[in-house]
Amino acid sequence: MTSPEALYAIALMGLATFAIRVAGLLLADRLPRQGFIAAWLRYIPGAVLAALVAPAIATGGPAEIVAALATALVFIATRSLIAAMAAGVILVYLVRLLL
Amino acid sequence: MHDRLKDEETSPFGEIGRGVRACVPVCISVGAYGLVWGVLAGQAGLSPFEVLAMSGFVFAGSSQFVALDLWSSNAAALPIGAIVLAVVIVNLRYVLLTATLRPLFAHAARPGALALMFLVTDENWAITVGEMNKGRATPLFLLGGGLAIWSVWLASTVVGRLAGSAIDDPTTYGLDFAFTATFLALLLGMWRGRGDIVPWLVAGLSAIFAAQMIDSNWSILIGGLVGSLAGALVEIWRQRR
Numbered sequence: 001m002t003s004p005e006a007l008y009a010i011a012l013m014g015l016a017t018f019a020i021r022v023a024g025l026l027l028a029d030r031l032p033r034q035g036f037i038a039a040w041l042r043y044i045p046g047a048v049l050a051a052l053v054a055p056a057i058a059t060g061g062p063a064e065i066v067a068a069l070a071t072a073l074v075f076i077a078t079r080s081l082i083a084a085m086a087a088g089v090i091l092v093y094l095v096r097l098l099l
Numbered sequence: 100m101h102d103r104l105k106d107e108e109t110s111p112f113g114e115i116g117r118g119v120r121a122c123v124p125v126c127i128s129v130g131a132y133g134l135v136w137g138v139l140a141g142q143a144g145l146s147p148f149e150v151l152a153m154s155g156f157v158f159a160g161s162s163q164f165v166a167l168d169l170w171s172s173n174a175a176a177l178p179i180g181a182i183v184l185a186v187v188i189v190n191l192r193y194v195l196l197t198a199t200l201r202p203l204f205a206h207a208a209r210p211g212a213l214a215l216m217f218l219v220t221d222e223n224w225a226i227t228v229g230e231m232n233k234g235r236a237t238p239l240f241l242l243g244g245g246l247a248i249w250s251v252w253l254a255s256t257v258v259g260r261l262a263g264s265a266i267d268d269p270t271t272y273g274l275d276f277a278f279t280a281t282f283l284a285l286l287l288g289m290w291r292g293r294g295d296i297v298p299w300l301v302a303g304l305s306a307i308f309a310a311q312m313i314d315s316n317w318s319i320l321i322g323g324l325v326g327s328l329a330g331a332l333v334e335i336w337r338q339r340r
Contacts, residue, residue: 002148003174010149012183013166014156017190021216024197025207036335043330044195044323045228046295047302049286051322052161052221054303055310056279067276068283075284081124088280089131093273 063095111239118223118243121230125222128281129248130255131274132160137259139164144172147260154256158220158249160278161319162189192320195327196224202231203238212238218245225285297333302326 057068070091075084133154140150145167157163165185171177197216204212215238223244230236286299306322313321 002146003177005174005177005179006145006149007152009177009179009182010153010156012179013153013162013186014158016183016187017157017159017162017193018217020187020190020193021197021219022213024194025201025204025212025216027194028198028201029207036331039334040327040331041195041199043295043298043327043334045199045225046286046289046291047298047326047330048192048195048319048323049221049225049282049289050299050302050326051306051319052282053279053286054306054322055318057283058307059310060279064276064279067273068279071280071283072287075287079288081281081284081288082127084284085124085128085131085277085280088283089273089277091273092276096273 061099063092063099066095067091114237114239115243115246118227118240118245119247121226121240122223122244122247125226125281125285126247126251128277129160129220129222130251131277132281133252133255134259134262135274135277136160136163136167137256137261138263139167140256141260141263143167143170145170145260147257150256150260151253154253155249157186158217158252159186159190159193160220160252162186165189188317188320192323193219195323196221199228200224200231200241203227203236203241215242215245218242218249220245220248221282222285223248225289229288294330294334298326298330300326301329 053068057064060068067088071084071088074087075081078084136154137150140153140163145153153163153166157166162185166182169178169182169185197219200216200219201207206212218241223241226244227236227241230240289295302322302325305325306318309321310318
């Protein structure tokens with residue numbers, strides 16, 4: 001059963017997350033378009049994705065490392081997100097079966 | 100809210116549809132990720148209604164995973180403060196993401212632009228930034244992709260919660276790797292040249308270091324900040340020479 005506390009927690013989680021999303025757009029106006037800060041902003045996207053991916057692969061076992069390599073190779077060969085994701089999931093599944 | 104020049108070329112519905120189509124591949128991995136989260140949410144004691152409310156209103160996958168870690172089905176024992184703080188820390192990186200979407204809007208402080216930020220996720224942000232680099236992104240493109248991902252996230256998390264008893268362990272099917280595989284492919288799609296080597300390596304290594312030494316919730320934020328600063332430092336240093 002849903003308690004008032006649970007709904008209160010979900011409401012606060014949602015409001016805080018929305019406030020963060022809005023703050024980024026509003027703060028962007030005060031950030032310069034050229035120089036160090038602008039260069040920094042351009043590098044954020046790739047760096048955030050690299051930071052999302054690296055620990056997951058580094059803390060994984062052989063299955064995750066083999067699957068990550070397969071994902072990368074399939075993506076480079078096909079440029080297809082679906083094919084790359086499917087290759088990764090299938091290889092993780094197969095290698096875990098074998099090990 | 101949207102760019103008049105672009106609207107002369109394409110209808111609003113055409114732009115929304117283009118955003119939906121561009122996000123179809125990531126919708127598949129969002130769906131797989133959502134199923135996994137739904138199953139885990141059931142194990143953490145969330146009711147189907149709570150799953151619907153959290154997915155629909157918070158709409159931020161990694162922070163919802165962290166919240167499950169702290170969740171308690173006993174209302175008196177629910178650590179609301181700790182949950183909200185953990186969610187804020189994991190989601191702080193959205194400041195960096197939505198800031199890079201600023202060029203989409205002539206005026207950022209309009210209600211439409213602010214409301215649209217609710218739909219920004221890692222996935223449709225990466226796809227929209229890719230379109231921005233080609234000069235083809237519009238707010239309606241972002242809206243289409245956001246609505247597609249939001250619907251899939253809502254549906255898949257609820258289905259995962261309801262089917263939870265049937266799938267005991269998502270790792271059996273390799274579905275837990277869908278998240279990593281998707282972000283790895285999105286990362287490779289962002290390759291712009293050798294200037295990306297230093298920030299990506301520094302971001303990855305500092306995220307691994309932060310995950311082991313400090314806390315895995317901090318690793319995305321630390322890696323993203325340190326890596327992007329390293330990239331900017333190298334670029335400025337090369338320009339000075």
